[in-house]
Amino acid sequence: MANDNPNVLTTLKVLIVGESGVGKSSLMLRFVDDTFDPEMAATIGVDFRVTTMNIDNSFVKLAIWDTAGQERFRTLTPSYYRGGQGIICVYDVSRRDTFDRLEHWIAEVDTYCTKTDVVKMLVGNKIDVEDRAVTREEGLQFAKRHRMLFIEASAKTREGVQCAFEELITKILQTPGLWESATAKLKLTRQHPEDVPSSCSC
Numbered sequence: 001m002a003n004d005n006p007n008v009l010t011t012l013k014v015l016i017v018g019e020s021g022v023g024k025s026s027l028m029l030r031f032v033d034d035t036f037d038p039e040m041a042a043t044i045g046v047d048f049r050v051t052t053m054n055i056d057n058s059f060v061k062l063a064i065w066d067t068a069g070q071e072r073f074r075t076l077t078p079s080y081y082r083g084g085q086g087i088i089c090v091y092d093v094s095r096r097d098t099f100d101r102l103e104h105w106i107a108e109v110d111t112y113c114t115k116t117d118v119v120k121m122l123v124g125n126k127i128d129v130e131d132r133a134v135t136r137e138e139g140l141q142f143a144k145r146h147r148m149l150f151i152e153a154s155a156k157t158r159e160g161v162q163c164a165f166e167e168l169i170t171k172i173l174q175t176p177g178l179w180e181s182a183t184a185k186l187k188l189t190r191q192h193p194e195d196v197p198s199s200c201s202c
């Protein structure tokens with residue numbers, strides 16, 4: 001995806017994965033449109049939204065891929081992951097089974113992600129629900145074990161949603177080699193040719 005706007009630093013691809021019904025689409029729609037649908041339909045294949053974020057006075061274009069949780073709707077899975085720089089892995093804090101399936105999702109991410117330093121974030125969604133089945137501590141420990149960022153959130157109440165995306169994007173931008181576009185490198189070289197060390201000894 002090209003960055004036509006010169007003020008846009010880069011375009012990043014983020015995927016949202018996790019069991020069906022954990023709130024992947026709801027988190028994306030809360031973040032992009034600030035809406036919530038209590039009767040959201042299941043995603044078939046993949047849904048896709050583009051938005052722009054301002055991080056430390058730089059604009060970042062963000063392509064968010066919301067993938068289907070149901071196995072029968074995931075036929076093109078490997079191609080979804082291609083070029084992704086960030087992964088948001090979601091479970092539902094009120095459903096233990098969605099937490100227990102996280103190992104499966106991590107294995108899939110590790111199998112199909114094409115970028116080695118991809119930034120992973122674990123999101124425990126639906127903290128507004130009273131019947132908790134997974135504690136915050138359990139989520140935190142899982143995230144630590146798999147070197148993931150961690151946040152609890154509610155797409156319904158907005159809590160943690162903005163923060164989750166901001167933390168993820170900030171971390172991606174801090175990871176060398178994960179996002180710099182060829183154009184950005186070219187511009188830097190052209191603007192400061194004297195900064196480039198010469199390999200010639202004379």
Ligand SMILES: Nc1nc2c(ncn2[C@@H]2O[C@H](COP(=O)(O)OP(=O)(O)OP(=O)(O)O)[C@@H](O)[C@H]2O)c(=O)[nH]1
Nearest residue numbers: 020021022023024025026038043069126154155156
């Ligand atoms: N109480 C509560 N309900 C939520 C929250 N997030 C999502 N939901 C509800 O949970 C249901 C499933 O949400 P979706 O966003 O469709 O879940 P999904 O993970 O995208 O599901 P698939 O498309 O099947 O993979 C919907 O009825 C949502 O309204 C939340 O934070 N709190």
